[in-house]
Amino acid sequence: MEDREIVALYWDRSEAAVAETQARYGPYCLAIARRILGSGEDAEECVNDVWLAAWNSIPPHRPACLSAYLGKLARRTAVSRLERSGAAKRGGGEAALSIEELSECVPGRWSVEGALEGQRLSEAISDYLRGLPDVKRRVFLHRYWYARPVREIAARFGFSETKVANMLSRTRKGLRRYLEQEDLYHG
Amino acid sequence: MDDSKTIFQAIGEVDDGLLLDAEAAWERGALRRSAHWLRWVAVAACFLLVAAAAVYWPLNREVPPPVSADTSTADDGGEQPDSGTCAPADLPAPVDPVFNELTGGLYTAPGGIYALLAEDYVPMTRAEALDHFGAKLPMEEAAPELRQESGGEYGVYRSGERGCYYDVNCFRFSSETGEKSITVSLRTTLIMAPSPSEVRSNPETLEPTRINGWDLILFDLSGGNGVPRYYTEFFQGGAAWYVTGQGLTADEFVRVLSALLEEKTAADGPATVTGTVAAVDSRYGDYFDGQEHHYTESHDYIKLELDQGGGLTVWLPGEADRYAKGDRVTVTYTGEPATVGHIWPGQLGGVAKAGE
Known part of the structure; x- marks a missing residue:
C-alpha cells in the first residue's frame, strides 16, 4: 500500500492504518529504536508507542513523507525512553556513544538553559548540514541520526573506520564553529 | 552530556529531505567522493599517467591502442593513443542518441526505505554477485580506459523468513584520473520501489534511442559544472539495471550500453502484459532534488503487479481515475519500459480492463 493510502486510512480513522504502517515500516522503526536503546524488548515497546503516537497525530498532521515522519517519531520516542531509563548515562549503546561524541559540538559558553528552542536549533543544524559536501553530510547523519556504528558506516561506504572517524570529528568541530559564529545561543 | 543530548535531539x-538523501545513499551503498578529493587525485593521476606513458609507451607499441569513434582516426592504424576517450574496439555507435531531460530531479524515495538486518547480510565476491544477477559487464571491450574500481563490497540480504529481500549491488568502473566513470547498479528485489527517474514534469515528451534492438530512454543528468552525466534504466535477464556514466561523451556512454545490452532479434511487435492494479495515483507530485522539496503538477498513473512478477507503472494522464485497486488489466505497449517498470504515454498501445 502506498504511503498516501496509509495516511488516508489514518484520516478515515481506520484501524487498518496501524496494521498497514506496521507491515511497511515496522522493521524500519524497530531498527531505529533498537540502535538507540540497545535492548530489543525496549525497542519493541518503543515502536508500539510510535504507532500510538502516529494514530494520535494523524490527523491533524498529513505527512508528505510518511517514512521520515515515522522515523522521527521512532527516534524521538526512543531518545525519550533512553533519557527516562538513564541508559545514556550508564553508557553502552550506540546512541550513548554518539551523544558523548557530540559534546565536541557544544559551544563553549552554551548551557542547556540558554540553548535555543529545539526547533530553531534543528533548523540551524539543517542549514549547516546542507552546506556540507554530500559525503560528510550523509556520514554525519548515519552516525548521529541513525546512531549507526562507525564500523557499519565505514563498511557500507567503502571507507576505513579511521577515515569515517576523522570525517566525523571534523564535521563535529565545524558544527561547533557554525553554532558559535552564528551566535545561535543565548550564553 | 546534557548539552550534547540536546544537540542529539535537535539532530x-x-x-x-536530508534524511531521505542519506537513506538513499545508504541504499546505493556508495558515496561520491567530493570534487575536492577528486581534483587532487586527478592531478596526481595525470602526473603518474604522463610519467608512465613516457617510460612505458615505447615498450608497448605492439599493443593496439583504442580507436576513438569521435576523432575518426581509423586510418592511423591504431598508432596513436587516444587517451581522452573510452574507445571500443569494434562496437558501432548508434546514430543520434536522444538524451531526455530529467526535469523532476532525482527522486529519493521513501519507498526505498526498509530495514536491512546486519545478521542477514551474505557477503559475496564480485564474481558471485555477477552470477547472482546472471550478468556480464564486458567493460574492457566497450571502454578500455575504464577499470573496475577496487574495494567494492558485494552481497545480498537474505533470511529464512523473507528470502533474498535486498540485493542492490553496485559495480563501478573509472578511468585512472577518476574523471570518467560508469556505475552499474543491479537489483532483482523490490523493483516496485520508485526509481530515481519516476518523477518527470512531462513524461509525454520522452524519446527513445534504439541500441542493439532495444528502445531505451536515455537521460541527461549533467549539472552546471560542465561534467556530462548520463543515465538509463532497463530490465535484462530478470534484473533491473541502472547505468550512470559520468565524464563520458554521449557516444562513449552509448557504446557502453551497446556492450551491456544483449542483442535483441525479436520483431518489433507490441508487448502485452497482464496484471492487477495495485495503486491508482492521480495527484502524486512531491520530490526532493537534494536541496529542497518540490511539489509538481499532477501525474496520473496506475501501478500494476504483473502476473509474471515485478511491477509496472503506466502513465495515464487524465485517465488514471478510470481504474481502481484490484482491477485486472491487460497493457499493450511498444518498445521497452521507458525506465525500469514505467510505460510512458507515447509507447502505450492501450489498457483494457478484464470484462470490458
Missing part, C-alpha cells in the same frame, strides 16, 4: 528533527 533528530533535521529536515526530512
Whole structure:
C-alpha cells in the first residue's frame, strides 16, 4: 500500500492504518529504536508507542513523507525512553556513544538553559548540514541520526573506520564553529 | 552530556529531505567522493599517467591502442593513443542518441526505505554477485580506459523468513584520473520501489534511442559544472539495471550500453502484459532534488503487479481515475519500459480492463 493510502486510512480513522504502517515500516522503526536503546524488548515497546503516537497525530498532521515522519517519531520516542531509563548515562549503546561524541559540538559558553528552542536549533543544524559536501553530510547523519556504528558506516561506504572517524570529528568541530559564529545561543 | 543530548535531539528533527538523501545513499551503498578529493587525485593521476606513458609507451607499441569513434582516426592504424576517450574496439555507435531531460530531479524515495538486518547480510565476491544477477559487464571491450574500481563490497540480504529481500549491488568502473566513470547498479528485489527517474514534469515528451534492438530512454543528468552525466534504466535477464556514466561523451556512454545490452532479434511487435492494479495515483507530485522539496503538477498513473512478477507503472494522464485497486488489466505497449517498470504515454498501445 502506498504511503498516501496509509495516511488516508489514518484520516478515515481506520484501524487498518496501524496494521498497514506496521507491515511497511515496522522493521524500519524497530531498527531505529533498537540502535538507540540497545535492548530489543525496549525497542519493541518503543515502536508500539510510535504507532500510538502516529494514530494520535494523524490527523491533524498529513505527512508528505510518511517514512521520515515515522522515523522521527521512532527516534524521538526512543531518545525519550533512553533519557527516562538513564541508559545514556550508564553508557553502552550506540546512541550513548554518539551523544558523548557530540559534546565536541557544544559551544563553549552554551548551557542547556540558554540553548535555543529545539526547533530553531534543528533548523540551524539543517542549514549547516546542507552546506556540507554530500559525503560528510550523509556520514554525519548515519552516525548521529541513525546512531549507526562507525564500523557499519565505514563498511557500507567503502571507507576505513579511521577515515569515517576523522570525517566525523571534523564535521563535529565545524558544527561547533557554525553554532558559535552564528551566535545561535543565548550564553 | 546534557548539552550534547540536546544537540542529539535537535539532530533528530533535521529536515526530512536530508534524511531521505542519506537513506538513499545508504541504499546505493556508495558515496561520491567530493570534487575536492577528486581534483587532487586527478592531478596526481595525470602526473603518474604522463610519467608512465613516457617510460612505458615505447615498450608497448605492439599493443593496439583504442580507436576513438569521435576523432575518426581509423586510418592511423591504431598508432596513436587516444587517451581522452573510452574507445571500443569494434562496437558501432548508434546514430543520434536522444538524451531526455530529467526535469523532476532525482527522486529519493521513501519507498526505498526498509530495514536491512546486519545478521542477514551474505557477503559475496564480485564474481558471485555477477552470477547472482546472471550478468556480464564486458567493460574492457566497450571502454578500455575504464577499470573496475577496487574495494567494492558485494552481497545480498537474505533470511529464512523473507528470502533474498535486498540485493542492490553496485559495480563501478573509472578511468585512472577518476574523471570518467560508469556505475552499474543491479537489483532483482523490490523493483516496485520508485526509481530515481519516476518523477518527470512531462513524461509525454520522452524519446527513445534504439541500441542493439532495444528502445531505451536515455537521460541527461549533467549539472552546471560542465561534467556530462548520463543515465538509463532497463530490465535484462530478470534484473533491473541502472547505468550512470559520468565524464563520458554521449557516444562513449552509448557504446557502453551497446556492450551491456544483449542483442535483441525479436520483431518489433507490441508487448502485452497482464496484471492487477495495485495503486491508482492521480495527484502524486512531491520530490526532493537534494536541496529542497518540490511539489509538481499532477501525474496520473496506475501501478500494476504483473502476473509474471515485478511491477509496472503506466502513465495515464487524465485517465488514471478510470481504474481502481484490484482491477485486472491487460497493457499493450511498444518498445521497452521507458525506465525500469514505467510505460510512458507515447509507447502505450492501450489498457483494457478484464470484462470490458
